[in-house]
Amino acid sequence: MWERVAPLLPPPPERLLRHPGRLRVPDRMALAGVLYVLRTGVAWRDVPTETVGCSGVTAWRRLRDWTEAGVWPRLHAALPAEFQGADLPDLDDRAVDGSHIRALEGGITSAGGAGHDCTRRRSRRSVRCSRTNTRWS
Numbered sequence: 001m002w003e004r005v006a007p008l009l010p011p012p013p014e015r016l017l018r019h020p021g022r023l024r025v026p027d028r029m030a031l032a033g034v035l036y037v038l039r040t041g042v043a044w045r046d047v048p049t050e051t052v053g054c055s056g057v058t059a060w061r062r063l064r065d066w067t068e069a070g071v072w073p074r075l076h077a078a079l080p081a082e083f084q085g086a087d088l089p090d091l092d093d094r095a096v097d098g099s100h101i102r103a104l105e106g107g108i109t110s111a112g113g114a115g116h117d118c119t120r121r122r123s124r125r126s127v128r129c130s131r132t133n134t135r136w137s
Helices: 002-008 026-040 056-068 070-081
Strands: 096-102 123-131 134-136
Touching: 002 026, 002 070, 026 056, 056 070
Parallel strands: none
Antiparallel strands: 096 123, 123 134
């Protein structure tokens, strides 16, 4: 992943000579933080600095800067061209969609075993693949 994203990233700002401030976290570590949040779904403030290599706030700021610089549309344009030469299934007419909605029948419940959080709302997660209309719940 890094080899695909690195050429698209904007150059880091130059450090001031007189008051350089803290050293900048490498972009690779910031990307690891962004991918960690996307993979696990944790809040930015809960990113484990020891595991990822940077704080969640740093990863979020770098994501914001890269979004403003247009990195993601360029990556999205480059990936299909790279995959066309590979021996992969035809992905022209496939889509995956997902939703997370509140379950109206359950609402807030007070029933549950030990350790049950009675203030937590029930919800349903659903993902559907449009090619085969397969549903994963």
